[in-house]
Amino acid sequence: MSTNVVGQNLRKVDGVKLVTGRPAFTDDIHLPGMLCGKILPSPYAHARIARIDTTKAKALPGVHAVLTYKDVPRVPHTTAGQAWPEPSPYDTYLLDSKVRFVGDRVAAVAAETQAIAERALKLIEVEYQVLPAVLDMEQAMAPGAPVIHDEPDSTKIYDKQRNIAGYILREIGNVEDGFRQCDVVIEREFRTGRQQHCMLEPHITIAWLDPDGRLVIRTSTQVPYHSRRQCAMILQIPVGRIHVIKPRIGGGFGGKQEMLLEDITGALALAARRPVKIEYTREEEFYMARSRHPQILRMKMGARRDGTIVASQMVVLATTGAYGSHSTTVQGNTGSKVLPLYRAEHMRFECHVVYTNAPVAGAFRGYGCPQGFFAQESVVDELAYELKMDPLEFRRQNAIRLGDIDKLSAQLGEGREGLPRVIRSCGLYDCMDRGAKAIGWEKKRKARPLPGHLKRGVGMSCTMQGSGIAGIDWASVFLKMNEDGSFYLQSGAADVGGGADTVISQIAAETLGVTLDKIAITSGDTDTTPFDVGAYASSTTIISGGAARKAAEKVRRQVFEVAARMLDTTPDNLVCGDNRVSTVSEPRKSVTMTEIALQTLYKDKLQIMDGASHFNTDSPPPFCVTFAEVEVDTETGKVRVVHLVSAVDPGKAINPMQAEGQVEGAVAQGLGYALTEELLLDELGRPRNANFLDYKMFTAKDMPKLTTILAETDEPLGPYGAKSISEVPINGPAPAIANAIYHAVGVRIRKLPIRPEDVLRALRS
């Protein structure tokens, strides 16, 4: 399909305000009388609050509210007496009499200044009854381990006594039979680290009562509607009395997919009757917010001598930290999004998720896949070696293809309605071909080792992801025409910096036949924009974009009806483009959108406006093939990535420039996950490197040469053929680098991040 707006590298609709530093973010407003809120974090990994006295804190001049568990109802975040369908178990409270990790909420204050708030926190007298803590996930399951969630109302915990938050078991075929049919079977154990999101804008929320007494929550969130619903339950006020505003967001990466500050900031604003702002410091962001789930994965894969993968099995132990948010959904993905990449007849996935007294893990770009692909793509590489096949050829022989049915996904998170995922577009092979060419695969795989201590190698990985959650995700868009033939678009979607507002506007503009400057968009406001599940699971382009296309099509029908009367023809004889509607017949006649707007608003007296919802029936996977060329210093163990190629099939790229930006960002985060990023805890569960000096992200100057390839396909389920792009490229760097290290120096590193000392140790053993 030929398009005019979709597929163009148009400037972001919010670009000017960002590059000129105009107010845009949550923190860019100041409200009269606004107080500074601070949370008192637990200094212990596991303790009961034996006594808490806020008298002195409350007496401090300038303090307007002090809250402890005694001041708030103990409403678990799952069940608040209302039948909200909750996809994942929650077991947190606004405030509780027990703390379960270093950083858990003990109390909260709101005061005139930050200095007073911090002083007030020190004046809160707390007597802790310190309990034995467990930080290791294997120990947490062992008999006699301290029970982290002993509360009687936590009914959703799989096995309280063993600290098991969730358990998953799914099998297609019979893996035991499968492995028996194999000529080669490889089984390996992998460990992955605790990565932090490190979005440049920390979590921040400002809450106040509007003049009508409704609670307004201006917050850096990926999920405005979810936050409103959660706050309604926890603060026990009707949904309709809460107004959540999502301004421009400085990055989320899944970390803002949970309601973290909104409830406590709202509670403080209600208590103080003044606006309250809470913003995590960078240090707090590291240990009080969320992280990626650390996992121990046992990956087993078997193939016949002819190179056919017959069976694959992944057994995972993961920890969710002190609270169970996203525990089964993230870990479900580790199986469902990873194993089906290869067409094994027999697949099995088993996973335990355990509580530990560590900071809480949650949603994070990739959502379980980076762990799973690290294990799987490492084993696939070993298997290829074992079979003496080129790893690229081996993958070509076994990878999923157009028309395949992914039965495992139906059991594991995807296709909740029991419908297996069907591959309706597949650029995976194109990604392999173009990526291999870009990295110089054939030549470099056969290159002789360099002399000296710097050794080079190339490795690769194949990965996939979803595009929203089938059976769950949906969104709505509302459109109206202005008098000048421009349009105002209201979308519930939450642009978290990835450019969703631009993509949604481009889809609407394309459908309506107008230029992008004719669309003004408001998004992510629970009052003025319609419902949307929020920004996660790479859903926004396909879901909210799908709603935008539907709404624009409905509005276009109205536009065509008016234009048909004006042009004395029928709507089916009309096309739109370039801000006008034209007849397709000869000689062509046309009217401008402005003329149509004037006709309808001032003559027909009818507003052209409509809305539509879009619901995800399936989650078409984007694919990504990553190639890495590395240089390993055999004297220091240091790994330098020389060149990284990320070849992605996003379906149609609505805005290729933005899509490439997403790939670059995901690769940078994937490189950090592979080589440097890990939040470290000491033996008492306290963070050891909660700052940007000691926690090492890939900065611009650390980045290797990066080649981004968009291998576009046309996805029938996506608007203008789009699938998604923001997550899938994060999965590839770790396994591609690990495989490249093996190619360079012959050692397999099966623990993330891959540190120089690990490489050196492996080289020496």
Add this chain to the structure above:
Amino acid sequence: MSTNVVGQNLRKVDGVKLVTGRPAFTDDIHLPGMLCGKILPSPYAHARIARIDTTKAKALPGVHAVLTYKDVPRVPHTTAGQAWPEPSPYDTYLLDSKVRFVGDRVAAVAAETQAIAERALKLIEVEYQVLPAVLDMEQAMAPGAPVIHDEPDSTKIYDKQRNIAGYILREIGNVEDGFRQCDVVIEREFRTGRQQHCMLEPHITIAWLDPDGRLVIRTSTQVPYHSRRQCAMILQIPVGRIHVIKPRIGGGFGGKQEMLLEDITGALALAARRPVKIEYTREEEFYMARSRHPQILRMKMGARRDGTIVASQMVVLATTGAYGSHSTTVQGNTGSKVLPLYRAEHMRFECHVVYTNAPVAGAFRGYGCPQGFFAQESVVDELAYELKMDPLEFRRQNAIRLGDIDKLSAQLGEGREGLPRVIRSCGLYDCMDRGAKAIGWEKKRKARPLPGHLKRGVGMSCTMQGSGIAGIDWASVFLKMNEDGSFYLQSGAADVGGGADTVISQIAAETLGVTLDKIAITSGDTDTTPFDVGAYASSTTIISGGAARKAAEKVRRQVFEVAARMLDTTPDNLVCGDNRVSTVSEPRKSVTMTEIALQTLYKDKLQIMDGASHFNTDSPPPFCVTFAEVEVDTETGKVRVVHLVSAVDPGKAINPMQAEGQVEGAVAQGLGYALTEELLLDELGRPRNANFLDYKMFTAKDMPKLTTILAETDEPLGPYGAKSISEVPINGPAPAIANAIYHAVGVRIRKLPIRPEDVLRALRS
């Protein structure tokens, strides 16, 4: 029809914030860097700006922008190169090289503080070439009068040389023939004064550029969309790049139906690149804003001896002041809304509207009717005396009735599409009966004169008005359901303090079967709410309320579809009420709105949302009969109103308490019009009493005993039978009081306001 929400005296939806003094009004925000804007008013009634030098003003520290006619394009407010259909001629400019009344814009400044702005105004050097001015409307038409609009591009002026802005002539039947058939003919001349709106919140506008560079105009307006359109033309930026926000308004009464400050505030904000606020001082509000049109009316009416009115004729001379805004539309109303109240076969209306160098007249509650009814109802009273009939009986015999067709209205403003107005509901006779009873008409008409110098009398008047403008007015509403079964309503309507937000919410709540607290409303925001022509012509309840009902019906259909599936029945077997949907069959089953919301949002994955527009095809008249008992002091000429009865047919009163409030407010303003309120000009056209001390409004302590009667009817064209109420009661006090004065002391006062000196002079002559 039985209703649960409509017809109830429910608390205003914005009541709490108003009585608790929460921020609500335009001025209740402060923007960082906001500048104070001031306009330099002309000190002369007519002059050319021979030289203007802003050098010193611009050099003053703290001044950020100074604008004169040299800095802005000369875009007449009518024609800006765009085909906006304009109902009334405009001939103002953002700034011009000529000034036409004392208070006309000469220049504007924006500065850090009000003191600096005022000092800057003084530093602007202006050399005026003073021109002969004309303030008297008869002189303005006379040969040789100064020509006020000599600009060549003012093409819409009816007769430039004679300063005639507009001319209207309409006739039904043949009045000359008619008068020849009459036994009694009375012809009298009346004069009416220059009343000011005196809304407690003066005109105020704050303009700034939002982070995306769009011009935001937060303004106390009755017409957000009209203001946006006008500003787009005048400032020459696209409509879609302007965002007009109407906050809570502190009264409009028609005075905020024009775009008065928005353009110049916007121009200053664009020039200064800083937020700018302009608020009229009370003094400025008196002479720089708008007033009611002064008129000279010759009213002639004839009847047969049997009491049948056969012919009526009104010849009007009115002045619009220096600019022509609303000149023909207001004066058209003086004929079209007034003459058809009686079923004369022959009617004729002729009107000249002339320019003078006086402050500009514009829209004002009643919109031409208070002048017309003062003349007509005075003459009807005289005619009854002449025929020796009771004035009430005489009116009963001749007044318009249910089913009548008002042919004049089709020619004069109403029924622009040429369709004559049909009376589909008529509570006029009920109003006469109940009002007469309340005042004690029969007894008091026959009462003997009191001894001494205090004489009492009773008088009455019948009046009508419209409910929006047929063929012109329309509005749109958008509704969506929240997760808790509450609804969010977006309306373009502009609540100006009359309670429209509450009325619209009640109509939506009634239609959806929910309680009023389940509706949250946003209104009057050109971005987030759909199109609406604005608040004028008593249109909001019938038009915006009509749109609310239509949108709610569309949403109810969606609600019923979901409920039908949940209750295993069909939608036509369902009713809603009390926040639930129930089957009408036995045994009754029901689901709550919350359950329906959860079903649709979390199971069906579909937003219940829809919008609708409503277009006024006819303008059903509300009726009002006013009775006044007065006490005239024959020694001082002072008239005291002892008791005033206003019996009104508003159709169905959506919120009777609010409707009564509207009647009380209109009566207070009508009493001022009758007895005390007049902006006086000196011989140079300068205001003499532009303050609340010398310009005398009826305050709470001046009010007479007031009886308000709602004689409800069921108007088929209105939502739930509603017509309108805000304007019609203002028309009655002046003629009722004049007639009561005659009844008390036997003198006819035919000039408004009726001052003690006029009464005394009449008594003595």
